[in-house]
Amino acid sequence: MPRSQKNENFIDKTFTILADIILKIIPTVLTEKQAFAYYRDGMSAQSEGEYAEALQNYYEAxxxxxxxxxxxxxxxxxxLVHTSNGEHAKALEYYFQALERNPTLPQAFNNTALICHYRGEQAINQGDPEAAEVWFDQAAEYWKQAILLAPANYIEAQNWLKITGRFD
Incomplete structure (x- = not known):
């Protein structure tokens, strides 16, 4: 059974109905419709924590x-799936690929910054303040990009940049 027929919550059902309507009325070629259907099913699986199924759908898309x-x-x-699975190196690869195709994707910059910040915190916990500063500086650069694209969306990042003196 396709994922779109398994949705149980209201938001997922609504999204699925709207997506199905859009697929029927927008004049697109069959492969584009199929790609969108796999993408939609991947999002649905991801929202339910079914990460392996989500990845299968995304790879098909x-x-x-x-x-x-x-x-x-x-x-x-x-x-996002790789981030959720704690596979930060893989996640970064995919965020960078996303940004290569769409350099105006603030959420990819934000998530990249979050991973860099997390690695900075890990470096502090391991007693390596120099490495932590490098990671934090990297996080700052990615957050600046995210904030430039979506100024109202990353208030906590803006506060962190100001508190740490990294806000230019």
Missing amino acids: MRLEVDPYDRSYILYNIG
Whole structure:
């Protein structure tokens, strides 16, 4: 049974109904519709914590999708799954690929910054303040990009940048 028929909560059902309507009325080629259906099913699986199923759907969507902008969102969501699984190096690869295709994706900059910040905290816990500063500086650069693209969305990051003296 397709994922779109398994949704149980109201928001997922509403999204699925709207997505199905859009798929029917927008004049697109079959592969684009199929790619979107896999993407939609991946998002649904991801929201339910079914990460293996989400990845399978996202990889199928990537196989079919040719538009770089649409591919950027698929890559971003693959990065989210890897982040959720604690696979930060893999997540960063996918965030960078998403940003190559869509350099105006603030959430990819934000999540990259979060991973860098986390690594900075790990370096502090391991007694390596120099490495921590490098990671924190890297996080600051990514957060600045996210804030530039979406100034109202990353208030905590803005506060951290100001408190640490990294806000230019």
